[in-house]
Amino acid sequence: MRNAAAGAHRDKLTEKLLLRVARRVPSVADAGGKTVSLTKMNIREDVRDHFVDLLLSDRKQYDDRLDYYEVNFNSAVAADRRDANAQHWKHENRTAEIETEDGEVSAQVELAVGDYNPFDADELDKKDYRRLLDEAIDSLPEFQRRIVVMWRQDIPIESNDPSIESISKVLGKSEKTIRTHRDKAFASLKLRLERKGRT
């Protein structure tokens, strides 16, 4: 597409690429097609605008930032989503302070979590489950969301090996605090996924 001469062919290719971008940014509409989140809409538009900016820049003079999309389009758009999320959710002051430093996990939470693991391999095999899980993780407070995301990538809660990054070290909180909030997060995920008809 970058080497295509200006004209109908290049326009067609550009449109296809823009549609790929649009389909890799979460939808903002409910089942009835009504927009439910202005912030999410702004994020979608930002990701699209960034891509258009790069196309325009590349048309004037070769822009190596567009190379990332050629190497791995989906990952490049994922990075754009992260940039737009950081800008808009920060603006909306979504970041919630954790209420207690070393708060105890209530008996109710412990009971609800049990040995529940939202990343159970059998469940993760199902595409619908993965999509619902993403939505459920998105709904968590930022601190809990980061714990869950790191947990998912096998980052240990605590490590005695200084060369190993732990969740506790990255987030600058005690092991106990991390465990407490992981359990709270898992309880929320379980509840939310159960409501959606999954266990």
Add this chain to the structure above:
Amino acid sequence: MAQQPQISADDVLRAFAMDFEPGAGVLQRYLARYPEHSMALTDLSMELTREFDEDIPPSTADFELVAAGVARLRENIVTLQALQAAPAKVFADAIRLLSLPMQVGLAFRERRIEVATVAPTGSGEDG
């Protein structure tokens, strides 16, 4: 001891996005190497594992998003005035694309021809 060259957050994140494989220890490696970007790396890890259903047909909202992007690209058709300020290579490529003699191109670039005196594209050809 020589100082490590500072790598920008953007470069680190783009490299991580290209290297990432779920469950392959890539996040652990990047967290250890770039602790100053740990929050952004964690957030990006979430985006890199996000599931999209490619089987669902594009929505009206998707097409609207695309249409606005296409409109912006069309609005940005390069004008001669913009080209006059562009780097020499960009200008030379444009002149070649327009099949204009380079002397004419240079006359435009050096403002020896008044742009307003040039007939609009297509005038006198398609009626």
